[in-house]
Amino acid sequence: MDGASDNNAPAIGIDLGTTYSCVAVWKHDRIEIIPNDQGNRTTPTCVAFADAERLIGDGAKNQAAMDPASSIFDAKRLIGRRFSDAKVQENMKLWPFKVIEGPDDTPKIVVSYKGEEKEFLAEEISSMILVKMKEIAEVYLGTPVKNAVITVPAYFNDSQRQATKDAGTIAGLNVMRMIKEPTAAAIAYGLDNKSSISGKISELFRFKQLRKKINVLVFDLGGGTFDVSILTIEEGKTFAVKAVAGDTHLGGRDFDNRMVDHCVWEFKRKWNKDLTGNKRALGRLRFACEKAKRILSWSTQASIELDALHDGIDFCMKFSRAKFEELNMDFFKKCIETVEACLKDAKMKKSCVNKVLLVGGSTRIPKVQCMLQELFGRKVCKSLNPDEAVAYGAAVMAAKLSGNTHKSCRDLVLLDVTPLSLGIQTKGEVFSVVVPRNTPIPTKKSKIYETTCDDQSSASIKVYQGERARSTDNHLLGKYTLCDLPPAPKGDSKFNVFFEIDANGILTVTSEIISTGKTQKLTITKEHGRLSKEEIEDMVEDAKKYKEEDQEFIKKAKALRALDDCIYDMKKKMKNMEKGDKLKKMENAIAETTKWIEGNKDASFDKVQGWKEYLESISVQEF
Template sequence: MARKVKDKAIGIDLGTTYSCVGVWQHDRIEIIANDQGNRTTPSMVAFTPDERLVGEAANFQISTNPTHTVYDVKRLIGRRYNDPLVQSDKQLWPFTIIPGKNEKPMIEVTYKGEKKPFAAEEISSMVLVKMKMIAEQYLQCGVKKAVITVPAYFNDSQKRATKDAGKIAGLDVMRIINEPTAAAITYGFDALEEGTRNILVFDLGGGTFDVSIVTVERGKVEVKAVGGDMHLGGGDFDNRVLNYCVQLFNKKYKVDMGRNPKVLRRLRSECERAKRSLSSAVETVIDIDSLYEGQDFHTKIRRAKFEELNADLFDKCMQLVKQCLQDSKLSKHQINDIVLVGGSSRIPKVQELLSQFFEGKELCKSVNPDEAVAYGAALQAAVLNKEIIHLVLMDVTPLSLGVAVSNGVMSVVVPRNTPIPTLKEKYFTTKYDNQTSVNISIYEGERALVAHNNLLGEFVLHGIPPARCGVPNIRECFLVDVEGILTVSAQDVGTGRINRITVTNERERLSKVEIDRMVADAKIFRKEDEEMAKKHLAKNTLECYICNMKSRLMEAKSRGTIQTRVADDISGALNMVEEWLDENDNATIEKFEAKLNELSLKCKCLT
């Protein structure tokens, strides 16, 4: 079943709000805790005048530094600045989003006194570096290989952007896999040698919603259908409660709190806490002292009100479940297991609607909804790293692939939910008499017109012999590999002339130069992080020494084993360095160490 390998491979759930990392170790998957002992880490990066903070450290200071603490970047990755969803989210975030090259959304922050723009891939890479470091500290060795998960409904551009983020983080991304597929692997792993089981994975996270139907049978995990919404999750439920509270406050005090970042950050944190509380309680309180212009905010919110505020979003989840079931060509009675994944799947109303739809069927809660995706990613990493040898994963295309034809219509070549790898062919012809070349535009999406879908790439087939329109026979082949990478070729059957393109969507992707620059920046950031960690350690060592010497001094004075003059001299020295610390928070490592050496000599009689 398993064998030892030299280089470990990890699985990373790169979540919208939290990330998680796992590894195959001691013949099982182990989810790795961070330096705070938590098994999930906030997908958050903060920039201060002195340093960059990632994960827990960024989360701790968000209330005091909201405009330079970045989160939810998964909602930006692979998108364009003028995307309506980006413009909508932009109004809710306290940090600044600006248009970059090729309409790429950039996050602008102030770092070390300078304004600096970051791409979503770069922020994501910082979170990936953090997860990589968590794994390395646990394994006590370097880690290069990783499997990273993405929402099932991520398009080609978003998947490639995530892979770029992994490259910037110094990772060899062995594969990008869908989050619900990873969760299904987690649930079905112990049943791989049993009979066939159809599993519906309901994955409602912090920023995205995915639903997948997967069949597990004797060592094979086959995805039947995927669906979801890349812009539906716990953050949207928080926004509904936040807007409700803002309206209550404004109405009560006859004010307009506007878009004050710090005020909204405090209120949003309490709304999120209330949402979590309402998963176990029927009523909770939101209570904030001096929220705005000295006015306190206090309100009770019942579970029924929360459900009312989000009723349309919950209904949307169920419509997507029904659509996915229809796409899988299975009936609800053929579903053996319903697996809940993602923190927001804990919401009672969501569980109630899901259970009702499946006519009272019990929902599977045996997997940890916060860790299931990382667990499955780590299993897949172990398979690709040849640590486990009896698991085969067969995924599907999340969106239809096709070409533009007359009048801007999309002709589908590869329907969505087609198992991959796959090769599909379709025949086309010319539109005009004596046409010697054809432009081939490749799209992904579900709309009838290409204008409403996502352009992946374009190329031209030349050398077609002149003939009346409709006579030439042009064969177009779509090859989708195991990772979902698309290659399209077009051949004039009459002459054998051929041209092809591997879709890279270069307009929206980072260039090699940009990636190389970001890789170099990531190394600089890591060096800065290491220096800052050393500085914090030196400062902490000095603070602990002062505290320890004060305790020893008190003991020596109570026992009468130290002269009053010497005691006063030591006490004065300790107080002076303590005052110096208060005024020199950003001193160099050498200064902290020098002060420690001075005190060590002064306090020699106490050691």
């Protein structure tokens, strides 16, 4: 559903990131970033499957280094993609967890959970993260949450956007709209900039006179995706996207991989031993490299020290910022080239860009900031929190769509563009563009095509997205057959192909035979990277089932903690007791309980509670 909802129902904004996710809400006439149960304002986009439990967020990330094969991350790099995708195949060599080919070329993640081998689609893993963000918001607001705006990379294709929306549905959310991450960040900047000067008359006058209309370039370099967007912001309320560019497979995770590869090479050079087959060692090393990368953003040197990394050998090395920059310089240069391409698409000179906004944790890298400053000849804007800006903007849009009457929400106007060209395959595998990239959306465009042979009775419509001249070099979104073309000489029978893109960037393709008026619509199925309604419904049920399991696990964990506290309290009392039957009875009760706990790890909450009540009764009897 796209549009307004119940005014009284809270609507949240979720930044579903590759490495970290963030949730925000409009409350008390402002946006509030919601902390998780650990007090952190961002939550690791990680799901871990242990023997008896499923961990999401901080707990999962902490386990990843110890049990990497059962800790799933980077689901965003799989979502909406095919198993045969070159990027998927490339990443599979780096991931410690197993990915297999499912039906119709869909990638499936395989983990061992509760003694069984389980298979999950990327949508399911992402839905687990979204459930976690939903629950974080519900605890904070004290009320159920149904409505949400979810952000996606600007350069996500239609399949990736739809798969993300499916993940929201599986999580039990009504996805009111999906907006692009850089656009959400620009909304955050526009509102923040407006409010920060509203109390200063002289600056307000200057803003109105000189900054009534400003051009903003959003440089969004996150954990797994990279986007550049150029927008024009008018009076802090109208946001018009002029051009987008980027790479859905470039980010901090790639910088980590280069560091890991270098450490593996160093280990082999020094000890003549290969780490690549040791998944646990690689998991620990990856964790240490990510930490070192963060340190190198404020220090010129970081140490990586890991005891007994492989075959009992300790690993220790100094990593300099210069070495980190050398290893990743090709990535950094690619970022700058993308910025230049985006400027060209927007037909805008560098001098016309008033602000360069940094979004995403990887923009903290000094070399990235330095290269941008050299390109534009001025300092970049660091007023936004790069980890929270996207969720902030999404929450503003969520408030607007839910009917919030505050002026900042009510006046917000978002004019977006399609990130990639859309069209169909014509004879000779030629890609015929119907909707050029960077076309403002929502939009509806059409093109007339004709038959290519005599008495042609049908036409195969293959819809692609991309910028290559050969259709097969682009991304296939879907295909269908237009039937019942009237018999006629080649070229005489014509049909119109309509491309309609809604505010979410979701595409509908309709073909109409001009002489008869008969129409045929594109139906996206699992074959084209989408989930069927039945599959989504099944996953919604699975999500509910996992939620109940998680709640039961938390309930039992609290009971075990209470039982342990009870044992502890009894032992304290026993220290002041004289030897005798009473003391012996308590010692036996504690020993009996401890033995039961060790042999009954999977016991139910009721049984744990029963043992606690038994101990308490013994304790009361003796005092």
